[in-house]
Amino acid sequence: MSVKPTTIKEIAKLLDISVSTVSRALNDHPSIGLTTKMRVRKIAKELNYEPNQRAIQFLQGKSHTIGVILPELSESFFSAAISGIEEIAYKRNYTVLLAQSHDDADLEKVLLEKMKTQRVDGLLISVAKTTINFDHFEALNRLQIPIVFFDRIPAIKNIHSVASNLETGTYEAVSFLLKKGHRTIGMINGPTNMTSSAERKNGYIKAMTSHRLKYDPSLMIHTALTEEDTIQAMNTFIHHKRKPTAVVTFNDYVALFAMRYARSQNLKINKDIEFVSYANLPIIEYMENTPIASVEQFPFKQGQKAADILLDLINSPKPDNSTEQAWYKVVVESELVTGKNK
Known part of the structure; x- marks a missing residue:
């Protein structure tokens, strides 16, 4: 009873x-x-x-809950980011409501609506790679529900964001390969609609031109980051008239796909061809062959900073129409981690 x-x-x-x-x-x-x-x-x-927490929340006008929408929790990068988010949220007496878009733009929109229904006080979002329309984010802003984007940032103005500096990270990665004597360097990049893909491309071009080498667009392949797309990209490089001796891959998972295919084509990793990747994830320690370097993006720190900004926004007075909104644009400097100091 x-x-x-x-x-x-x-x-x-x-x-x-x-x-x-x-x-x-x-x-x-x-x-x-x-x-x-x-x-x-x-x-x-x-x-x-x-x-009665519901009564307290009603009186305060807050649920003391923040929503987090990210592509894949199974990826070590996002798991680390969540750990950083949770550490800050729990210290400040907030609960985290987590959802995965699985890189599906339509699911991302559905999840955003569900978060609104749950009356979250604010949202942390890493955008799906298939998202090209950002109207659903604009609608949330009109409701004065603060959003902070992290890692994958949409190409729209007037947003709060936390991200790694991938342009400088890429510049360092390509320069590292050039110093090792490579002159034909391929890049397996992400979708063209992602700002992080553009940053990688810009860093690549700057590194090549600063070393007085001409940028060859045919050595820059944009993919959907799947294993199938990676194999096609590697096949293109292997049969390219300027066969790359080194490849920069979008992340460590793409590096894994690329190296596995290279081995199947009787190429010796780190002898016939070398790889540099991004994220410096724990997974690379278990690879049969590892990239010679990886760009560390500090996901835990990104998560911490994004959560701190969001909670500050939630607990600050809402700006009126006469007050100009200040936008947080936090950049976490990346770091090239080589085989010697991993």
């Missing part, structure tokens, strides 16, 4: 005091004397009183 939870009204009746006095006593309000506070807390403990 279920027992109804004790209410503030019942405590007030037992002590013959007002409901507002009980409420203030339980919340340690300075207007309530110590004796009254002790009496109220004693009765509340005896009756196993639990605060």
